[in-house]
Amino acid sequence: MKKIQISATIMSCLAIMLSVLCATLSEASERVRRKSGLPPVGYSDTVNIPGQKWRVHDTSRPEPGIIDPATESTADLPGSPPSDAVVLFDGTDLSQWKNSDGDAAEWKVEMGHVEVNGTGSISTKEGFGSCQLHLEWATPEEIQGESQGRGNSGVLVMGIYEIQILDSHNNRTYSDGQAAAIYGQFPPLVNASRGPSQWQSYDIIFEAPRWEGEKLTRPAYFTVLHNGVLAHHHTAVVGRVAHKDPAQYSPHEDKLPLTLQDHGNPVRFRNIWIRPLTDYDTDRW
Numbered sequence: 001m002k003k004i005q006i007s008a009t010i011m012s013c014l015a016i017m018l019s020v021l022c023a024t025l026s027e028a029s030e031r032v033r034r035k036s037g038l039p040p041v042g043y044s045d046t047v048n049i050p051g052q053k054w055r056v057h058d059t060s061r062p063e064p065g066i067i068d069p070a071t072e073s074t075a076d077l078p079g080s081p082p083s084d085a086v087v088l089f090d091g092t093d094l095s096q097w098k099n100s101d102g103d104a105a106e107w108k109v110e111m112g113h114v115e116v117n118g119t120g121s122i123s124t125k126e127g128f129g130s131c132q133l134h135l136e137w138a139t140p141e142e143i144q145g146e147s148q149g150r151g152n153s154g155v156l157v158m159g160i161y162e163i164q165i166l167d168s169h170n171n172r173t174y175s176d177g178q179a180a181a182i183y184g185q186f187p188p189l190v191n192a193s194r195g196p197s198q199w200q201s202y203d204i205i206f207e208a209p210r211w212e213g214e215k216l217t218r219p220a221y222f223t224v225l226h227n228g229v230l231a232h233h234h235t236a237v238v239g240r241v242a243h244k245d246p247a248q249y250s251p252h253e254d255k256l257p258l259t260l261q262d263h264g265n266p267v268r269f270r271n272i273w274i275r276p277l278t279d280y281d282t283d284r285w
């Protein structure tokens, strides 16, 4: 017992010495910088960047957080989640999702993907505002239906702003309703669709709208990459998704669940992750 106490004491002494050494090295490096006539890092005597509370090269501007991107070994799998992502579906279960009644989501999970099965749209249990979202989807191999009836689903950010999912390979439909459209508002810049049953990806950057009470002070914005190709670049959203009616805004909470649509077609999904972009929900900029 005594031996254990002695080694614990030695270990804690070593830990203290190490932390003192690190702090000393850090201070020494700062002293070297100052001695060399270098300013700390940045400036405190410059003017503000127009429209921002920060000076140009502001010394006090917070350093961006450091995260681990997908490792080199997964770099051949574009879309692998970085270390700070909330993984919503990793191919195993729907524990992060619920159905429209708030009960457990019942879509069919098999072989690393989940498939729409007619049990209704599903939503995340957690709510999100501004975010970066990655998801992969595939429309049915067997081609059935046409226009909006072929491989229809959708990803509804906050449950109300829809990026359309559709088999848009050799399948003409109205342009603001094809794959990667901001449904009912903007067609994608190009049709970057792959064929039926092939996996496709969406990388979506969404800025939530802002409200002062009931008044909209800033619209929502979408930036969307479809299979790595730009479909929308910081496009101002007209309002909530609507069918055959003009979209319009109505006030809502700052964070709402993400929804995947059951439109009656067996569309598959895999590798779904999200990164809340809380800086865009605040006045940090």
Ligand code: MG
Pocket: 152, 153, 154, 164, 165, 261, 263
């Ligand atoms: Mg849809």
